[in-house]
Amino acid sequence: MHAVIEDIEYLLPERTETSEELARQFPGWSLDKIAERTGVLMRRIAGDDECASDLAVACCERLLARRRECAADFDFLLFCTQTPDYFLPTTACLVQERLGLPTSAGALDINLGCSGYVYALGLAKGLIETGQARRLLLVTADTYSKFVHPGDKSVRALFGDAAAATVISADAGANTIGPFVYGTDGRGAGDLIVPMGGMREPFGDAPPEEYADRFGNRRSARHVRMNGKAIVDFSLREVPQCVATLCERAGITLDDVDAVVPHQASAKVLNGLRNKLGLDESRFWVYMNDIGNTVSCSIPIALARAGEQGRLRDGMRLMLVGFGVGLSWGATLVTWRPSESGD
Structure with a gap:
């Protein structure tokens, strides 16, 4: 059996912040300069009380509703984030409970950022192809905006918040990952x-x-x-x-x-x-x-x-x-x- 990507869903917070707004706040930090250095015209920002787990759960619920699937069909959850809800417990455990994954499912956090999706795919492939999991949810969610000082234009103009959920399952076909x-x-x-x-x-x-x-x-x-x-x-x-x-x-x-x-x-x-x-x-x-x-x-x-x-x-x-x-x-x-x- 090989691991295959079946589907991907993503979710963006409702709140927006545009580069035009930043250019007005920081004289000399023009819209052209922001676009040249970052390539960003607008970002989505999590609400004050909105954590990575909230984005993750909403994203997974959207995915499951679109696919008309049940969370009970998954036997492992990989959650990649550098903005966990708590030091402990593992945020993946919180997401497991809120989504309704079975208690027989494995769940763990991966504290990795920009390379995290590739690393998580490697872990998912290993779990599937060694028979430790049959159907897996790989979820990424980060709220870096909560780390950003409002007076730091260099990172404020760059980082946005989001979540994404990938369905990975075992398949008897050709190796695709x-x-x-x-x-x-x-x-x-x-x-x-x-x-x-x-x-x-x-x-x-x-x-x-x-x-x-x-x-x-x-x-x-x-x-x-x-x-x-x-x-x-x-x-x-x-x-x-x-x-x-x-x-x-x-x-x-x-x-x-x-x-x-x-x-x-x-x-x-x-x-x-x-x-x-x-x-x-x-x-x-x-x-x-x-x-x-x-x-x-x-x-x-x-x-x-x-x-x-x-x-x-x-x-x-x-x-x-x-x-x-x-x-x-x-x-x-x-x-x-x-x-x-x-x-």
Whole structure:
């Protein structure tokens, strides 16, 4: 038996924030500059009381309703997020209960960001193909906006909130997922980090001191901090090599791939990668201008939106490439053969 992707659904919060609004708040941070650097015109922002689990549950409920399926049909839940509801218990357990998955189902969290969907696909494939699961829900949800200081225009203009749910099941047909390539470089952990809030630097009684960087972006140790140049340099260095390694492992060339679906990082990163890989826009799919960088959700949302536009065809060979916070990266190949009840 092989693991196959049957279907993908996604959900965006109702609240929006446009780049025009940001340009008005930050003199000198023009709409053209925001578009050039981020490629984002609008983002979706979770409500004040809306957590990753809320987005995840609503997304899964939409998926199950559309497919006319029951949560009891699933025997495993993988939940990828870096914005869990609590330190403990595992947010996947909360989602299991709210969705009504059986108590015989496995459920676990994966704390991984921009490469998380690729890593989770690898775990899902292993669970299915070793017989540990028969039908699996792979759910991603992140609310990075809750880490963003309102005075930090650099990340506020980039990150959006979202959830996505993927149905993965066992099938006797051909292998459609893999091989995989993974990479990790913890030396760059500080290049994209929320320094305070864990056990290394827990919250104190008083709020941490706020400061402004040399670009005027305000934040404190409880907010996300990104070294934009380091992230760009890392992406342009490691991702092309990751793509080449995956092609070598699969015994193909990039010409044999119908489309590359990258993590939707930023316009600057994506344009640089597309040029380095020598791909035109028709084979390098970007879907972020109206939702921003949605972290672990960006690849499944891109796949779902491509399906909505009729770009996905049965038998297409797709390369999924995730990269970012960690520093972490991963890539895999997917032959697109959704079930009849899918897209």
